[in-house]
Amino acid sequence: MDDSCDHGTKQYAEDDILREEPLQQQQEEVQEITSEMYERALLQEENTSLRAKVTTLEHDLRESRQEASEYQHLCQQLEKELKELRNNELQVKPKRLKVISDLLISVSKDERKEARMKVRHDSKRLGNAKVIRAGTVISETWEDGQVIKDLNARQRHFLELKEDIERQRKSLKKSQPDKGDGSDAESGAPEEDIIIQDEIYESRLASIKREEEFYLRERDRYELEKGALIYEMKRIRDEDGSRFNNYQILNHRYALLNLLGKGGFSEVYKAFNLVEYRYVACKLHSLNAQWSEDKKQSYIHDAIQEYNIHKTFIHHHIVRLWDFFEIDQNTFCTILEYCSGKDLNAVLKATPMLPEKEARIIIFQIFQGLVYLNKRNQQIIHYNLKPGNVLFDEFGVAKVTDHGLSKIMEDDVGSQGMKLTSQGAGTYWYLPPECFELNKIPLISSKVDVWSTGIILYQMLFGRHPFGHDQTQDRILCEDTIIKARKVEFPSSPSVSNEAKEFIRGCLTYNQEDRPDVLNVAQYPFVCF
Structure with a gap:
């Protein structure tokens, strides 16, 4: 239509040149009409385009409304399905947990049965505890088993043999003739025969000594087994x-299994987290009903402090604390990382002296944990480092645990440290001299942990404590054993490196002012790999 209008306009222009002037007016009228028709055509085209757009929009709107309706329907259907799924999960989950829980209990019961059978079997070999009643007094004594009795009898036999041979040697020497005689005065035996007989006695004594040493090693081994048996009993x-021995589920998620150990006011159970599907250690703290309210509050305060300190620790060589909750008015629970290996105390009972290489890597790991505690914004003093508080996981990684006596170093303490508010607590073999000051409140720092680690290393290397080894806690306190422990002595055997001795001497520096702190000791060659 546009082309035809243009063509008509051109034609009228050509005729306008040939015609006379009166025709010009017609041409203008035609142009006006043509222009009006052109404008109408454009307007019609625009209207057509607009109507098409409106139609398209209406169609899109209808589709949108349909899609919105379908989307709403899908949302409703999805919500319904999710609701059904949640309902199904609520029905399935308890069943799943019941299956897992029953399986764990079955395994745990078998383990308990096996442990008791082993104790009965070992008791026949190694011995058993006997209860003795004397009027109203009841006491317990240990009666050795057949293996120990046989070893004791063998030891007595060796002793009798040695005594008999020594008597014969003395008798032989008494009967020896004077020099130059050449024969025995009584028997007429030549001096050479007497010398040979004495050599035979000497050889026999050496043979008996070797046998005796073998049986002594056997006895030591059985004594270690006996110690493990007593612990298991x-x-x-x-x-x-x-x-808590009836397989309870605590806090709707922790299935208690078997007891790992019991302390003064707490029990530790192996447990399984039914939500996160992993083993944990449940430490159950019990308040004595006979305690005064002040003592209860003090114990609760210490436990809460341990939780608040411990919950922030995230380190490879520190046992993690996962949870904390109340069970009843006098009992609460902390959930800890489970370490399936032994603690260092159990390791040392089985092997009292460790090779230096093994002892070194254990001390290195302990110090890695201590360095972490001392590089925090608020430094932490563990204060209760000892072999029983060093655990091993299934891969043999050492982890420090039990922060019940831990102290937070405040920012405003002096260079000597903070005041010791729990004097008398802790295990005395592993505490430094400053913790035993009675004439004033001691000031402590991370150097307490340095001393404790030095004691632990000494014990691993030499099989004994450097101070107060055969003493009880009370005797250590009464005799001021640690107060007098000014110099550490090293046995001649076993032989250890100079680096190990240097490390121990540094850790066991008597004066707190001169003793290096954790970060300084961590630079010693013995713990630098």
Whole structure:
């Protein structure tokens, strides 16, 4: 239509040149009409385009409304399905948890049965505890088993043999003739025969000594087994007497299994987290109903402090604390990382002296944990480092645990440290001299942990404590054993490196002012790999 209008306009222009002037007016009228028709055509085209757009928009709107309706329907259907799914999960989950829980309980029961059978079997070999009643007094004594009795009898036999041979040697020497005689005065035996007989006695004594040493090693081995048996007997007795021994599920997620150990006011159970599907250690703290309210509040305060300190620790060589909750008015629970290996105390009972290489890597790991505690914004003093508080996981990684006596170093303490507010607590073999000051409130710092680590290393290397080894806690306190521990002595055997001795001397520096702190000791060659 546009082309035809243009063509008509051109034609009228050509005729306008040929025609006379009167025709010009017609041409203008035609142009006006043509222009009006052109404008109408454009307007019609625009209207057509607009109508098409409106139609398209209406169609899109209808589709949008349909899609919105479908989307709303899908949302409703999805919500319904999710609701059904949640309902199904609520039905399935308890069943799943019940299956897992039943399986764990079955395995745990088998483990308990096996442990008790092993104790009965070992008791026949190694011995058993006997209860003795004397009027109203009841006491407990240990009766050795057949293996120990046989070893004791063998030792007595060796002793009798040696005594008999020594008597014969003395008799032989008494009967020896004077020099130059050449024969025995009584028997007429030549001096050469007497010398040979004495050599035979000497050889026999050496042979008996070798046999005796073998049986002494056997006895030591059985004594270690006996110690483990006594520990297991105590654990089983504690487990049988525990009110948590019936496979309870705590806080709707922690299935209690078997008792790992019992302390003064707490029990530690192996447990399984039914939500996160992993083993944990449940430490159950019990308040004595006979305690005064002040003592209860003090114990609760210490436990809460341990939780608040411990919950922030995230380190490879420190046992993690996962949870904390109340069970009843007098009992609460902390959930800890489970370490399936032994603690260092159990390791040293089985092997009292470790090779230096093994002892070194254990001390290195302990110091890695201590360095972490001392590089925090608020430094932490563990204060209760000892072999029983060093655990091993299934891969043999050492981890420091039990922060019940830990102290937070405040920012405003002096260079000597903070005041010791729990004097008398802790294990005395592992505490430094400043913790035993009675004439004033001691000031402590991370150097307490340095001393404790030095004691632990000494014990691992030499099989004994450097100070107060054969003493009880009370005797250590009464005799001022640690107060007098000014110099550490090293046995001649076993032989250890100068780096190990230097490390121990540094850790066991008597004066707190001169003793290096954790970060300084961490630079010693012995713990630098």
